[in-house]
Amino acid sequence: MWSPCASCNTTIPLIAQGTLVTTFKEYPYKSFEELDTLLLQAEGTVYCVDPASNGQTPPLEVEVLKDQLANRHIIEQIQHGTFESHLQPIIFLDSTETFGYEALLRSGANISPYDLFRTANRFGLHSKLDQRARAEAIKATFEAVAPHQKTFINFLPSTIYNPDYCLQHTFDIIDRYDLSPDRFIFEVVETEKVHDVDHLQHVFSTYKKRGMKVALDDVGAGFSTIDMLKRLEPDYVKIDRSYISFCDEDAEKRAFLRQVRALTHSMGITLLAEGVERMEEADVCRELGFDLAQGYFFGKPAPANQYKIEIA
Template sequence: MACATTIPFFERGLVVVNEQPRPYGSLDELTSQLADVQTDVYCIDPVTNRQTALVTAGSLLDQIANRDMIELIQHGEFESHLQPIVHLDTGERFGYEALLRSRNDISPGQLFQAANRFGLHSKLDQRARAEAIKATYHAVLPHEKTFINFLPSTIYNPDYCLQHTFEVIDRYDLSPDRFIFEVVETEKVQDVAHLQHVFSTYKKRGMKVALDDVGAGFSTLDMLKRLEPDYVKIDRSYISFCDQDTEKRAFLKNVRQLTRTMGITLLAEGIERAEEVDVCRELGFDLAQGYYFGKPAPYAL
């Protein structure tokens, strides 16, 4: 399977139905032609001889109806917004988390939902990593780090699929140790061996790795030993109002003790109140992020 599928749209060309080519002069005309078709079809650009993938007529109609979103994911303008991450003991900035944003204000949730629907999640994930690297070049100081999210399900073959990311880092002449690649949706990861391979590929190139949202599925000693993350981020559900919840504080204390014995840097995310800062600092957390320290914001070139 390709790391970054592309869906082309031919404004005019031939649609092949039951091995019979039918010419069309516009996407509206193509839509009309496919209205009653039940079989698999594909389109041909007679000028370049390019072809689309073989899909059901219904799937092609769905792609045409949503082509603005598909084109945005594939070729539209994106940028990274940067949210500060600080040292809890000193309050000094450690670095940022880079978060993908669309220039036309479509939410990240909508973007990734559409990308999953049309098989473009690898493409969007790849573009998000590239924008984060670009933001690091323009706006992050050399001694600071950048956390970059990735979905392990989009990286089918790490040795091949991550080459684009490494090439972007090389293009900007950035040191690999400035980046921390953070796996999201950790509670949904089924193939731990695959995630180990992804982590290993990043580490071999001199980068660090992090688990996000710990508390939902990766807080066991066995799992942390298998994955060996450099950083662990505690889910905000355990941070929110932890000063008023003894069970949350007990959980945070246990995680701090566990990660300290393993040499893992611990980060509290989603901090919004001074009382939460105090609890995490008292428990010995290393890093923190959240609206209390700053919201994600665009950077200036």
């Protein structure tokens, strides 16, 4: 049975009509705009009460509540809004056939992924958003990805405190859609700086025990040494686009890519070039022996329904 941790259950209640309670007085308000105005004159710790339900927000410093209100549209989207996954093709470099897709979270309210994850991290909602992103990616796989193709799903190691519990929600959704675990490749997202390698090893181990593969993203930029590959032993490695961009014109980049190809080949790791935007870059990666590639040259992220498969 799945037992979510406290972080997964974090919620920020926002009361649109209620009473602002301060140290000395209570102020009724009928909208967030009125509440904003009241907060301009308030000091210290405050909270809001919903007279209809008697529910209330946690006591907060005025500036913290003002900050929440200023970001309320994004907070509400993370907690209750709709999401979908857009899929970006990943191709075999030798044949240009589709290997699979990377699932990328998109908001139904057209809020940028950057703003979503920045706000989630700022207000302690990153575990909830990361969990929702995984759920949407699994749903998109069921609806739009052929059984012989793979789906790369991003995850934030910092949101997974106890892998045996925090990831059970993800495993339950895979079971609910009756999908084979080996259709999924879970990758550390490029913006996440990994400081606790032992913890990441535990996360990787938990995924692998369930029959899934794991990928290390951002190699060459976010991860400082190639030695990290030997320690984490990922199934896939994605090379940061900064090393792919115009690699045909940069001998140092090609030397680095050649070094990574030699190491990953010796370890049996599948190598993927990301951010390929030009034919010349694809040609270099193919010549160096890269297995897979993704980028605008091969296809931009698109709604999953554009790839929808027919279910027999």
